[in-house]
Amino acid sequence: MHTGAYSDISWTENGKQIGFFSFPYSIDRSPYYQIKVPVCRIRNGEGPSLLLMAGNHGDEYEGELTLLKAIRAIEASDITGSLTILPAANLPAVMAAKRCSPFDGGNLNRAFPGDPYGQPTWRIAHFIEHEIFPRHEIVLDLHSGGTSMDHLVCSLVERLGDAARFARALELMKSMRLPYGMIADNGPDSPTSMAAALRAGCIGLSGEFGGGATVTRETMALTARAVDNLLQAAGITRGPILWTGADRGPETVVLATGGQSLFVYSEREGWFEPAVDIGDIVEAGDVAGWLHDLEAPLAEPEALTFAEGGIVLSRRLHTHSRSGDCLVNLARFEPAEQRGK
Template sequence: MHSGLVNPIDFSREGRQAGHLAIPYSIDRSPYYQIRMPILRLQNGEGPSLLLMAGNHGDEYEGELQLSRLMRLLDVKAIRGAVTILPMANLPAVMAAKRCSPFDGGNLNRAFPGDPMGSPTARLAHFLEHELFPRHDVMLDLHSGGTTMAHLPCTLIERQADAARFERAVSLMRAMGASHAFIADNGPAAPTSMGAAARAGVIGLSGEFGGGGTVTPQSMAFTAAAIDRLLVTLGIVEHPVLSRAPLGEAVPLQLLSLSRHSQGIYANRRGWFEPAAALGATVSAGDLAGWYHDLECLEQQEEELRFAEDGIVISHRLHCDSQAGDCLIQVAEPITE
């Protein structure tokens, strides 16, 4: 086989199944090479069906590490229903420590609905949207700010036309325990995993669980708690699996909106960015956002950058060295439902 995707999982089977999704992809050193993404399916009787996915972008590690751990810890006899775990969806990007696949440059989270005869990333996106997502009631796609961004920890859903499904998504997002969350409104044709989930008729959940191309005790604990809370809320498990401390009560959730270009500050030339506002800070239009330095012209005063809008700081660039077009810092607007 030279196209498509090979799936080893029988979704009608009870018990534990472990294997690899395989995408044939001929390369110079191996004409019959396969890109092989590990996948685990646990099924025990009737109950909800949950897909847990990470590695959509390769340099976002909280989800990759916690889902890999969950594959080792979760006992099929301890669950009710079904759990599918895909810890490194864009495997070439994960192994290259990059956002996008080094094979085809594919950004999986911009590749949906995909193409069954296209590039490896397009083939994977097509399988996910048309074969894997529809077999589940709920899916969680774990993200972070990646190598270049620090991000306020938050959860995320896509607004959906189906009122009952949207209400259920908001309820599950609240149960995951983050203090901040986004309701995205990218439309029915969105090329993201959340857009794909909506088209597949599944409740899609996502979020930003860390950043910087690394993990911290705080980001790993936040990720573990969110996964555990979702598993418990759905009734798949009775007790937390990943968390090393009691979950406690979920904190109040502040909903956020990021919908306008003016909520971000973008570089318009080469420079070196110094942020002045911390993640989570509440700022007003005109407040100092940071300074932009020119190390190639040292006699030139650094440029003051100021926010154009009120809001909560949700992300900023981690790489000081910046190029024209780079997003330097963003604020989101607090909203009520």
């Protein structure tokens, strides 16, 4: 069976192209409908290759808007090698302003390696992992907290078994010069874009650039600067294009993810009042917040505490919570000897 996935760009042509990756999806109002994911391909001879991707989740805007600016600003004469820009990877989710696709409920960052004959989100995931990622040495997938979460601004890389490759990945992560950089341990079998990049043989980088399904002057500036810094560190551009300020950013403090002991969950319905904010340093036993019950006005709120210490990485923005909702998530500070220093 032919999947029908179609691209109208050339991977080998020099210059700047604007086109689409198109995925057929027959629907009631349009039997020959295509999901048309916009793409920009810029190439100037041989050299390094980098993919910039946003819209993995549809309600995360810093990356989407920054990559639109990059498409307008960068010309072939500005680069060496090749640059692919995918500003709205899961286009149905982007257009619906939702984390997941309205067509199939699919979360693209949980759909890799995908299915070429499956529902739209899984078709897109398969095409990205098998047709796009292998053509690039470096992938940057830009995220933020989305509608329901505020997130510490940080870059991210997966911990790799290959020491030389991991050292290069850390070097590139730090080159973005975000305040914090996260080392994740999801592994090569994860359904995420970073594991897909690992399976495809390229260095996968990611990051969280804000939260709350909005952008601010600060988060947009941080995102532009990080992308510009990476373009230069990768050898794609020779000077700044998106960020012309003199400040290239701080040295990156390296953090690490961990197990369930770093999460605080709601175990019943309630209304959460946080005691901490992102970036706060906490210890084991500290109060994360209180879960109130509006149907029991005289009941004291339940105090929720941290099982271990760390830095507050994210917190839930919606006060009303149900059992299973993550309320607060911590990260650990990575020991220097484990992070390539």
